[in-house]
Amino acid sequence: MMLQDGPVQLLCLTANSGVPLFTRGSSKPLPFSVIGSLNGVHMFGVGQGVSLLSCDTGGGGKVVWRVFKDSVMLIAVSGGQRSQSSLVKEELYLQRLLDNVWGCMVLVLGQDELVSVRNVERLKRDLRACFSLIDLLLDERQQSIMGNLTHCADSLLPPNPALLQEAMAGFAQAVDSECGCLVIHGRLAAATEKWCHLMPQEVALLLTLMQTLSNSGSSSCDYPVFLPQTSPTVALRLLRFQLLPGADVCVLCGPTPSLHKAESQLLCQFWSPLVDSLRDCLAVGERCLPPSVILRQDVLSLMLINRETHRSVSCVRTLSHQPDPLLPSRARCWELLKLFYIFSITRYFHKEDCLFEEQTLGSSEDFVQGFPHQPLQCYLVTEECKCYGLQTSQHQLFLLLPLSVPAFTLRSVANQTLSQIVTSTGF
The missing domain is CATH 3.30.450.70 (Beta-Lactamase)
Incomplete structure (x- = not known):
């Protein structure tokens, strides 16, 4: 258990x-x-x-x-x-x-x-x-935020990514920055190329900082930050603006422009035409997947990690008004998903960013050394659900399914889910 x-x-x-x-x-x-x-x-x-x-x-x-x-x-x-x-x-x-x-x-x-x-x-x-x-x-209580554990950026896949990506690139260039992102409900929805090249932990910490700044109630702020690995001794300016409740845009820049100029002259120019697109993103919510992605009914929760971009999407299925007492609650699904992720990467799957942990978690490494190959799939049956993990060269997928799902179908469910998300979104 x-x-x-x-x-x-x-x-x-x-x-x-x-x-x-x-x-x-x-x-x-x-x-x-x-x-x-x-x-x-x-x-x-x-x-x-x-x-x-x-x-x-x-x-x-x-x-x-x-x-x-x-x-x-x-x-x-x-x-x-x-x-x-x-x-x-x-x-x-x-x-x-x-x-x-x-x-x-x-x-x-x-x-x-x-x-x-x-x-x-x-x-x-x-x-x-x-x-x-x-x-x-x-x-x-931060159940749906996984980046602090995975060191991957929690992401939301918007219905109209091209428009948002273009606006993000244009806004960043206008404020003389190469590094910026759009955040929806604490998750990355669009980002410049330079932002994607930051260290994964730095992105996760910046998203956490954005959440605290958003919780403060301010509509905009100019905040000095040091990037722990990229720039630990030289401060950068983090400019953050609230576009709509739950939707924020931020850039890392130098001494110019001023916060007032960026807010009064540039913000509306790039983001006012996209209000409807931003509302569509907000409507996606904690599902993090656009309506084009139709998941199987027997998928309780999932987390998909792109190992190349160090981004992840995760969601828990919304239960009906009369939840099945045999299924774990929504909060418990988030907890089980995190625990299955830890179980999988400490015993089976490769961890790109855990050099220190690989030296300290000796018992897990001894377990892995018992295999003559790198495991690509694993599953676990608990008292509450069945869990299945799948690893490819580009992705890691972690699924939670009801106990009623036959064990021999778990692999096909995982492959089908991975194919559906990647084909529909290009993630």
């Missing part, structure tokens, strides 16, 4: 002295003595020439340590009863969480401020600007 219970607490300390910088996650933070012990056991290991990466607790929880740039230590602590296989899945989730939190800190403050700590109290104050982003990463 795939379970992931209990809140995750995040601790941030200075790597050398162990001074706490902040804690996030649970409403009841860990006592200072426990925080000191977690830091102390890691420092003891370092003194003995041992790098402590993770450990399991007696109560079935997991603790993961990461030190970034020999300056900042992040510790993730999760609780709850878990099996040994669930702990492997939990470790990958926590490793990516810590990587994303560090990315958020660099995104907002820049790497220099975090590596060269001159005043700890000032750093504590500055880090408060990261809290809304970090809290969003820790928020388990």
